[in-house]
Amino acid sequence: MKKYLFASILTVLVLLTSCDTSSNIKVENHWPHAGITYEIFIQSFYDSNGDGIGDINGVAKKLEHVKELGANAIWFMPIMPSPSYHKYDVTDYKDIHPDYGTMEDFKKMLESAHEKDIKIVIDLIINHTSSEHPWFKESKKGRDNPYRDYYVWAQKDTIADFINKKTITLDSDNIRQWHDPGNGEDFYYGFFIGGMPDLNFDNPKVREEIYEIGRFWLKDVGVDGFRLDAAKHIFPDDRPEDNHAFWKEFRAEMTKIKSDVYLVGEVYDMKEVVAPYLPGLPALFNFDFHYTLLESYRKEDGMLLAKKQKEILDFYQNITDEFIDATFSSNHDQPRLLNSLDENPKKLKQAITILMSMPGAPYLYYGEEIGMLGKKPDENIREPFLWDIQANDTGRATWIDAEYSTDEVVTPLAIQKSMSTSYFNHYREIIKLRNMNRALALGDLELFEGDLPKPSMAFYRNYEDQELFVIHNLSETEQNFTIPEEFEGVLFSFGNASLESGNVRLPAYASIILEK
Incomplete structure (x- = not known):
């Protein structure tokens, strides 16, 4: 008999007594500077219409889960039309992927979220588009096309030494960055893959297109901010000053529309490289936190993480005192935290305790709160959320057959709620503790x-x-x-x-x- 059948007979009422230290202390919302953001891959979250794919109406139905967990905001992985399952290659920047619903669905969900005091942040992928984007389809038609300079093109003889050059960075291990659209003469630049051609930000028309897209989502739709994908690669790595300048300009344009716009950037590198982005991107993901946390467990060296975090905070403080340290223990690109911690339940519960007891504005990846599992390739880190036992789980997505997060090894949320020692109740407890004690959030x-x-x-x-x-x-x-x-x-x-x-x-x- 599966373990959750034993758990289902429990009727324990989980009393979060360690958090209720005083009747005078109340739960507070410290977002964005120290609040908690919940990352959702809509495709795997909740399927409201039975087509096997999670959708925006499904998120709307489960906003209470986010609220109950104690999170203050949601970051949505890409929601715009795209030919891929992950949707990091956009074909239309001002619409919703039809699998996820309509713009009207999104606006209704956004309104419901705001009523619950939940902010909404969306992934904005502007380093590159899809090769199926209308701009690129026009661009590759010829050198005289009006959209040619929306992308980075070069003739074969000028880049002969670079075509087959293997470039490895922390966030890419692709063999080549120059790609042949089919004529063998003109090549276009795509840092990640050929299906994601990089936009040419030396072109002022491209920059204005991007600013207009940002204005649309902030003003016409009403989102609270953006997670900026591949923020380090707007210009090549040998032009960091241009990257820094662009993000300052981007921030200035966005604050004209929304003075308190939230911008969090993905700059995957050491602190010396990351810090100069702060004036343009006031929130930056702390990749060192994730990797040093795991290293601390491997080496059984407790102060390794504490010293690293102190070092980073002091370093950023010398740049600006307005930075937001977006800490995280896992995300959609890394193996699930439980896998990284040897599938040890004590380690998983302690890891979230460490995250919530240290400074920063923590991010939580969906499913970690129920101990979901997953390893590379990326699809298996993004498997469907288990809401209930399979027979009762009408909202579970089925777009992929789960390899790791199955009913045999992961206890669904509905069962965990009745278990006093479950992952979910531990997550909820420690998050509540943080939200009730300013020293943990702001100290x-x-x-x-x-x-x-x-x-x-x-x-x-x-x-x-x-x-x-x-x-x-x-x-x-x-x-x-x-x-x-x-x-x-x-x-x-x-x-x-x-x-x-x-x-x-x-x-x-x-x-x-x-x-x-």
Whole structure:
């Protein structure tokens, strides 16, 4: 008998007592600077019409799930018409992919989300279009076509040394960036693949087209902001100053329409490369957080992540004090977090505890809250959400046969809600704790400088009159040590961590948050 059938007989009412520390403390919305954003791949989220593909009306039906989880905003992976399942190659920037519904559906969903105080951020893919986009179809017709300079073209003899050059970066391992449309003479540039030709941002007409697209979604549709895909590649890597200048210009144009527009950029690189983008993109994804978190578990070196995060925050602070650190523990491009953590339930629960106890504006990838699984290729990291046991799950998408997140190994949400120790209830608990304690959401990060066992991570989070001391044990071995004597109260405990007479006991993968 499958494990969720045992769980279904449970009638436990989950009381989030560790969060309700005071009747005077209320849940707050700290978005965008420290709020929580939930990433959704609509295709796999909820199918409202039975065609096997998740859709916008399905999202509208499940907005309460986002609210119950404690998230403040939704980031939608691409929603525009595209020939691919992932839709990162757009053919029409001012419409909704027909599989997902209509623009009217989207506007209704957006209105419902705003009524629930949920912001909406959409993926805006402007580094490249689809090779099926009308602009590119015109562009490849000839050198005299009005759309020719919307893309980057070169004659074969001028780029002969580069045609077969293999370029490997952190976000691409493609063999070639120059592509032949079929005539063997003129080649076009596509950093990722041939089906995604790069736009030519040296052309002022292209820049104005992009600004008009942004205005449309902000003014006519009403979204709250954009996630900017491949933000580092607007211009080639050897022109970083041009990239920085473009994003400043983009931000200036968008703020003319919406003064508080939210812009988060994907700049996948080390902090020295990322930081100069902050004036144009005030929120940037912190890839170092994700990878250092996993490295900390592999090496059982707790302070590795805390020191890395402190280093990044201090570095960005020297650029601007208005930056938003978009932290994440997983997303649609990396293996599911549970797979990366050896499918260890304690590690998964602790990882989200670490994410929520550190500074930043955390992103959560759909399905992590129920322990979904998935490895490369990317399709298997984006498998359908399990809402209920298969016999009852009328909204489960079926566009792909799940290889990893199946009923045999993943307990559906409906069952997890009745389980006091489920992933979902742990996620909800720790998110609520963060939203009720300003020091966790908004506080500074100060590293613990005392003696500490190597697998332990310890730091302070201080905001106004609230001072917290956070400790995590990233190993299978129990850790014990003496804490600063002024921290006497337990705000939160996970994994049977305990405090007695100034001594903390941390069993395997346990965490504790103390307050004065």
